[in-house]
Amino acid sequence: MTPAARVQAAIELLDEIIAAARDGGAAADTLIVRYFKARRYAGSKDRRFVTDLVYRAIRRSGERPASGRAAMLGLADDDSALDELFDGSPYGAAPRGEGEEGTPLTVLPGWIRGHLAPLIDEGEQMALLQRAPLDIRVNRLKADPDAVRAEFPEAVAVDGVPYALRLPDGTKVEQSAAYAAGFAEVQDAGSQVIAQICQTRPGMTVIDLCAGAGGKTLALAAAMGGEGRIVAADTSRARLSRLPDRARRAGAGNIETLLLDIRREAESLSPFSGQADVVLIDAPCSGTGTWRRNPEARWRLTPERLDRLVAEQARILDLAVPLVKRGGRLVYAVCALTDAEGRAQVDAFLARHPDWQAEPISTQIGREWGQGRLLSPAHDGTDGFFIAALVQG
Numbered sequence: 001m002t003p004a005a006r007v008q009a010a011i012e013l014l015d016e017i018i019a020a021a022r023d024g025g026a027a028a029d030t031l032i033v034r035y036f037k038a039r040r041y042a043g044s045k046d047r048r049f050v051t052d053l054v055y056r057a058i059r060r061s062g063e064r065p066a067s068g069r070a071a072m073l074g075l076a077d078d079d080s081a082l083d084e085l086f087d088g089s090p091y092g093a094a095p096r097g098e099g100e101e102g103t104p105l106t107v108l109p110g111w112i113r114g115h116l117a118p119l120i121d122e123g124e125q126m127a128l129l130q131r132a133p134l135d136i137r138v139n140r141l142k143a144d145p146d147a148v149r150a151e152f153p154e155a156v157a158v159d160g161v162p163y164a165l166r167l168p169d170g171t172k173v174e175q176s177a178a179y180a181a182g183f184a185e186v187q188d189a190g191s192q193v194i195a196q197i198c199q200t201r202p203g204m205t206v207i208d209l210c211a212g213a214g215g216k217t218l219a220l221a222a223a224m225g226g227e228g229r230i231v232a233a234d235t236s237r238a239r240l241s242r243l244p245d246r247a248r249r250a251g252a253g254n255i256e257t258l259l260l261d262i263r264r265e266a267e268s269l270s271p272f273s274g275q276a277d278v279v280l281i282d283a284p285c286s287g288t289g290t291w292r293r294n295p296e297a298r299w300r301l302t303p304e305r306l307d308r309l310v311a312e313q314a315r316i317l318d319l320a321v322p323l324v325k326r327g328g329r330l331v332y333a334v335c336a337l338t339d340a341e342g343r344a345q346v347d348a349f350l351a352r353h354p355d356w357q358a359e360p361i362s363t364q365i366g367r368e369w370g371q372g373r374l375l376s377p378a379h380d381g382t383d384g385f386f387i388a389a390l391v392q393g
């Protein structure tokens with residue numbers, strides 16, 4: 001493909017990604033794979049070049065662009081070599097029209113700013129344009145950090161997160177011997193902090209109520225040394241079905257999965273009433289804290305969707321209450337930086353359940369925020385999270 005044809009391909013792909021974001025269609029990664037499957041003439045260099053252009057254009061557009069062409073022209077505004085490729089050559093992008101404007105550089109959709117925790121000021125918001133680091137968690141069920149570090153000599157430790165290692169961007173973790181042997185999992189250091197805050201110990205009964213594919217379940221299992229019981233529950237069969245294989249690879253033999261029927265969760269959970277030493281709610285959320293990793297997700301969130309998520313989080317929190325045994329803890333986490341999902345959500349929970357209180361969280365990561373802690377990309381170098389530990393008074 002000529003350089004100009006690559007620009008045109010990026011424009012076409014961005015058109016598809018914009019439409020999918022607007023209409024709830026497939027994710028950008030999926031659309032990119034499909035696009036190149038149907039265009040076998042594109043070589044690996046073409047694919048890399050086009051994909052890089054697409055993600056650079058997505059990253060600099062907090063607001064959903066009007067079109068793929070507008071998004072690419074916006075990118076070309078800051079890159080004269082790219083601008084010259086709008087040359088009208090065969091298969092290439094048409095030259096810029098008189099007064100034709102590109103999408104302006106924005107970090108976030110305008111409406112979300114007023115919803116973010118005030119700690120996430122404009123300076124902190126800029127960090128959401130950067131690329132996220134690549135972290136792994138050493139699986140202490142099978143390996144020790146020194147052995148894993150020997151396989152990744154450029155890894156650096158993450159302060160306050162004992163089993164986390166930060167790797168150079170592009171490290172092929174999933175092709176490493178350490179990964180194949182179950183010695184390491186890819187996991188953001190902030191996610192590892194959530195598991196730490198759960199303070200799970202061998203012999204406990206633990207319910208991971210929104211377990212997904214089990215990223216945090218596996219970290220909880222590692223802290224339990226394989227002793228005790230972990231129930232990994234979720235309403236998504238697709239996500240939950242990935243957990244048994246991951247658990248086997250990690251050597252975690254004490255995890256059971258529980259598929260929940262949405263709105264009938266209480267029925268399936270009733271056998272665990274008053275049983276759990278720890279319930280973790282890693283709730284469905286806006287994902288604002290992970291927008292560095294999923295920049296296109298900024299185009300999918302709407303005020304209405306945010307309201308629905310907040311209501312669902314409150315419902316799940318209330319579902320968890322009867323499961324926690326006397327003296328047990330409920331850990332609530334969202335990878336979100338909005339107050340409605342974090343600080344205000346927990347305040348509302350405590351108002352609904354006056355016999356519950358928040359426990360101080362002892363970790364050097366993050367900042368105290370309301371009755372919990374806020375981790376942010378700018379302050380902590382992790383994904384953004386709000387976390388609270390709740391106990392019955």
Ligand SMILES: C[S@@+](CC[C@H](N)C(=O)[O-])C[C@H]1O[C@@H](n2cnc3c(N)ncnc32)[C@H](O)[C@@H]1O
Nearest residue numbers: 209210211212214215216234235236282283284
């Ligand atoms: C943030 S994700 C969990 C990620 C997971 N804990 C991990 O570490 O990889 C939120 C999960 O909540 C699940 N979920 C949504 N509504 C739920 C409900 N009512 N009960 C349980 N799980 C629910 C979603 O299917 C999704 O997997």
